[in-house]
Amino acid sequence: MKQRSIGMMILLTFVTLFIYPIVWMVKTKGEMTSQGAEIPSAWLMIVPFANIYFMWKWCGGVEHVTKGKLSQVVAFLVQVLLFGIGMLIIQDAFNKVSRQPLPQAQALG
DSSP states (O other): OOOOOOHHHHHHHHHTOOOOHHHHHOOOOOOOTTTTTOOGGGGGGTTTTOOOOOOOOHHHHHHHTTTTTOOOOHHHHHHHSSSHHHHHHHHHHHHHHHHSSOOHHHOOO
16 A cells, blocks of 8 residues: 555645545555455445445455454444544555565565
8 A cells, every 4th residue: 555644635635625535535446456455446436325335345445455453344434424534544554554564575584
């Protein structure tokens, strides 16, 4: 997962008049699917009721990428109930995962 500055995310959210969180979800969806998460098309975000399904599957990707450190249920509740703050909490979990060394690097070292 790509590391992102929490401060810059807050700034971009306000500068883009709250469009950045949508862009962030689409970008992180792509990053999560490249790591094996099964998340449907981001176009479902704009379809009523289907957007809830998309969010649930996206949060499943969060659990997959963080290897269970942030569960699908917690990610879903945080994202739905604390939209802007939830984005920052989830990105913080992504940042922690991306800072961890790869298993191959540990075996070589």
